[in-house]
Structure formats: structure tokens, C-alpha cells
Amino acid sequence: MRYIPAISRLIDEFSKLPGIGRKTAQRLAFYVVDASPDDAVGFAEAILDAKRKVHYCERCFNLTEETLCDICNDVKRDPRVMCVVESPRDLLAIENTKEFNGTYHVLHGAISPMEGIGPNEIKIRELILRLQNDQTSELIIATNPSIEGEATAMYISKLLKGTDIKVSRLAHGIPVGGDLEYADEVTLARALEGRRIL
């Protein structure tokens, strides 16, 4: 059974989204076809709008509709501590902890020789330039605990060796509420290594 062209195309579009398989894409496409015309137009416009209005903050490369993002515009944030993340979603995850009141720098990726992503493909140069001109005294590197994230953290910390900026890395260990039994060996080894005296 072939789909009619307009539905087939919509299924293809939904299938491109991350984590959306063919079956789910079909379900979503049929939902859109069944939705009211206003809802469909609202959905399409939200997509175009997000693409049109949202761009990078000139200072930290977080997403924003303005020149600077909400955080860079916020005078109550501590300019002495800066947290480096791979993506705006990682930034949001940290914001959601409500434990961090410094500024951010979004790299938009991590160094990955396998995928041909070198230091120049992500916002590292911009980070270094920024650090030369602002009051940051501590840099928390919160890249992912993956090979790429670790390589990026190493690269940045090497670049900053010899400067006055203290470089730190998020702690690794057992997730809160997690079960020792189910932790993988690497995580467990890191948890041991990073043990704290009570």
C-alpha cells in the first residue's frame, strides 16, 4: 500500500526527527491530517517562528531572541564563575538544578576527530577570547562524560594552563537514587576515585 504523496512526505519529515521511528512518524502524520486547520497552521508557524527568531547569544552562544540571552543580561549572575557546556539543553539542565548562579559558555558540540569536529568547529576560540576580557576566575567544564566531552575538557584545560583561571570538571559518580549493583564499572571506578571523606 502506497501512501498518498502529501502524507508520505509528512511521514518522511517526521521520520527525520531524532528518536522518531517510521511507525511513530505515521501516527504523528495522521494526527496532523486529522487536526483542525488552525492547529496545523499553528504548528507549522511555531516551527518557522522558532527557526526565524531564535539565534545565538553574542556573548555566550546560548539561544535567544535578543542580542544577549537572559542569563548574560542578568546583572545578578556572578561573572566570576563560568560553566562550559556542549549544548543549550545542557545549560537548561544545569539551570534546573538552581545551584549555579554564574555565567555560561555554550560550545555547540564537542571535539570529535571521528566526526571531523576539531576545536575550530566549536566555540572554543570564542571562549578563550571571552576569558581574556572578562572577570572569570573559575571555569567549570560541564561537557558530557563521553570520549568527546572528555577530550574537549582536556583541550580547554590545557589551553588555560598557566593562566590565573581555575579549571574544574563536574564530579562523576553514582547517580543519586541509583543502585550500586547497576552502575557500570567505569562509573563505579570514578565514584571510588572521587570518594569524599565524611
Next chain:
Amino acid sequence: MRYIPAISRLIDEFSKLPGIGRKTAQRLAFYVVDASPDDAVGFAEAILDAKRKVHYCERCFNLTEETLCDICNDVKRDPRVMCVVESPRDLLAIENTKEFNGTYHVLHGAISPMEGIGPNEIKIRELILRLQNDQTSELIIATNPSIEGEATAMYISKLLKGTDIKVSRLAHGIPVGGDLEYADEVTLARALEGRRIL
């Protein structure tokens, strides 16, 4: 942490889709923001296009971009057997078996007093009118094996009592490849009831 308005709106739109929770909606919204402008426009246009071009077949209420759907236009389909389904997706599921060569009638729902959906809210009147004027001799009611689907099947079969049209219902039983142990009681009871002599 509040999202910036354009992203927040896109997350809301994605959240309206069936089976898409808040977390997934966030992931999809950020994907769209990161996509190329062309991809975003292509996606938005596919939505508008599907909504604009796709409508119901005048005869069977399947989805189509023409006046009649592919199946109603196909002279090789047997007009003597008609299959009644709740939705275009159910029709596709039956087409995919490649075992049915008759025509269809899509009800676009099932009778559900709980949700205020009576016989007039779905395409039952259109079905009866159609049966008076065509050559259908067997009607296979393939509504879902839910309370609503069963009620709809009962309602239609009562309406056709006394006519020459043979009314049948899809068989219930253990799914092929399924495990007796894990079948629910109702399915198992139906499988027993519908047992076939070998």
C-alpha cells in the same frame, strides 16, 4: 528556567502530538532550532501541505488528494465485499496484509456514549446510503475489539438485519507468534469460543 518564547511555543506544539511527552517535545524543538533553515521550512510546508491537500474520498471516506481515493478508483477491486474500519490507519493495516481485495468504508470513529459520539457523529448514515446503491453482498466489520468498536459493530449489524447483506466480524484470538501464557482472559475466551475444527 524559563524557555525563550519561540522555543516554548514550539515545545507546546510538539507536546500536543499523541504519545509525545514534555521531554521528547523539548528534544524535538531543540532539533528544529538546530536544523538548517531549509529543513525547517520543508517540515513546516509538509504540515501545511498535508492539511491543505488531503481530504476524504467522496465515496469511502478514506484519505485522498483526489475526488475518489486510489482504492475506489481501482477497477480491479471486488465491489461485492466491503470492509468497515474506524480510521484510515486501520485501512492501511488491512491493505498491508495483501489479503483483502474488496472496497472500504472509513467511519472516522466509533460509537462512544461516554465521549458523546453517537451514530450521527461518524459515517454510518453514509455507509447505509452507500449500501443501498452498490453491489456489496458482504460487509466485514473491522472496528477495533474495544467496547466502542464492538458497540459500533452491533449497531451496524442491527441496521442491516433483514437485508441481503451478509455481515461478518474479524476473528478474535491469540495473535500469531503470541504466547498462550501471556494472552489476557478475554482474548483467550474468544479464542476458545472461535475454535476451528481441523
